[in-house]
Amino acid sequence: MEKAMPDTTAAPTIDDVAREAGVSTATVSRVINDPDLVTVKTRERVQAAIEALGYTPNFAARFMAAKRTFTIGAIIPTMENAIFARGLQAFQEELHRRGYTLLVSSSAYKSKVEEEQIRNLVARGADGLLLIGHDRDQAIYDYLDRQHVPVLVAWSYDTTAHAPCIGFDNRAAMQALTEDVIKMGHRRLAMISGVSEQNDRARLRIAGVRDAMAAQGLDPASLDPIEVPYNIADGQAAFVELIARGTKPSIVLCGNDVLAAGAIRGAEQLNMNVPDDVSITGFDDIELAQVVRPELTTMHVPHRAMGQMAAQELVGMIEEKRKGVSQNLKASIVRRASVRAL
């Protein structure tokens, strides 16, 4: 099989195409990037050559010469659960509509990994970046400034932060939800939170619960949230631990739906009925919230709208070379069966 033949195996380059079509590389480039500049006749010849050779332009070379990649990078904390899935999907769809490609990395909630991913995506020529939440070293923002890469933050709203954001007010939302349950008669509140270090969403949701307690005449300091990673098993374990503490909460507020689903399992494990023995709330309103029994009372986050708007804004920042405009989306309470009035 080792016949001596010219190396037809190497990927064709623009030179190959130019030779095949009998034109210069500049013309080939024009056919690809700005076809109107080329005669119909030549254009067709070049396109035939491209077709025949199965040529695809090399992005790296293109990027080096043109400084644009039409790529957006997104770094999310996790792909393991669905929290970011729907928003990201909407984000991608909108980008696709506008001619951009999305590249996704996940950081496993580790800031070191996130930083690595950011540098990676930037070095790879991402025209812009979507990040989740505001909590990260100033050094990273400085780096991104130096590299002139526009950044948009989602899932949080905080105008005092370094980057523009499309999100919602985690603190106010959690406060609203908490006040709602307090008004339903709950006084003994407990909380299972995500790990709040380097996670402003988790931190602000805890603060929101305390705000509500203060506003409703309860002692905010009495809240002693358990912090665990966002997954079902940890939520379950946290619930069991909470009960083992001896305090009998009438309601357990969870940092998100995943933890709440875990908490429900925990209650089941302890033969406690939800909501008769204990009420439980979630946050996010992902599909899971309607899958568990009882269905979760939770805070609905407009994931799809957030993703779509983020895409629009980020592309705007890139193409018009302007600063991003932050937007505060509205999250709303969804009342379902996991909470009962006392």
Place this chain on the structure above:
Amino acid sequence: MEKAMPDTTAAPTIDDVAREAGVSTATVSRVINDPDLVTVKTRERVQAAIEALGYTPNFAARFMAAKRTFTIGAIIPTMENAIFARGLQAFQEELHRRGYTLLVSSSAYKSKVEEEQIRNLVARGADGLLLIGHDRDQAIYDYLDRQHVPVLVAWSYDTTAHAPCIGFDNRAAMQALTEDVIKMGHRRLAMISGVSEQNDRARLRIAGVRDAMAAQGLDPASLDPIEVPYNIADGQAAFVELIARGTKPSIVLCGNDVLAAGAIRGAEQLNMNVPDDVSITGFDDIELAQVVRPELTTMHVPHRAMGQMAAQELVGMIEEKRKGVSQNLKASIVRRASVRAL
């Protein structure tokens, strides 16, 4: 603010670093790629310069010169549900351990989009690609061959296919599960499948059910699967439609856990008790399977092992320039409460 000053805003290049450190660009490059080749003294000087300037090498340039990116691309059908999440997470972790970065795109189960993403990732210099399932145009494989990009397929096992794969035998697994329930006394089988076009997993699972029916003396032709997209709402609707047909199945086999979760909701909607009125099975054994009530009898797929092995194999293919070796992993039945013996 428009002072006339040298443009300190441009991202620093290797030339800047070289000048700052008083060495040649070659030396800077060596410090980065092969530090042992450089004296400790110079090395430190260069590193200080890198630090001072906040320099990050440009991947595109690097790739052009060196033909390597240490990047792996993965294209999954969807990020919306958790089917691929765990496997992909394990894949990424293993890659990270070996010094590679993972870039993920999702195709929304559309082959045109998938093709676009493949070309994109390749043009971007991915050293290798992970794809899900075997069903795609031969033209794509030809393209990948021409570009010399190693490809590994996961989630399917089929040695007759064009690409090496790390997966499991969807057909045999589904056959095993089906035979199991037939042996529990079920005779009136129905199925809710994912859309089987361009999806070998879905197709093979249907075939597996028929295999089992044939083997157990039932008529395979009597199975008339409903095909719907993999999400809860569609699973629910499919279940309702199935019952509306008038045939009263004793068990509904679902193409995956997501559809099964939907089917349970459908049963609830029709006031049917699972498993007393109808049994339901899933496939995949994702977290969801233990969240729904009743918990799902399903086929456990070794997601993490699959992801990890896929990473090992793909890196091996890249670094040793060899063909990939396929592996058939074992999926196993998990019996839970959603199926009852008749």
Place this chain on the structure above:
DNA sequence: GAACAAAATGTAAGCGGTTACGTTTAGCCA
């Protein structure tokens, strides 16, 4: 200290595109 080998560093040619600028061709009008 000379001679030589080995280690450290520098020089410069690409990698595969884009694009400013120069040259050729085509189109139009007198």
Place this chain on the structure above:
DNA sequence: TGGCTAAACGTAACCGCTTACATTTTGTTC
């Protein structure tokens, strides 16, 4: 047909890095 302008196309520099090869420095031995 000649002359002028605009359109089409070609030439070549450049993007930021790696690396083969050339050169310089360092270390060793006698």
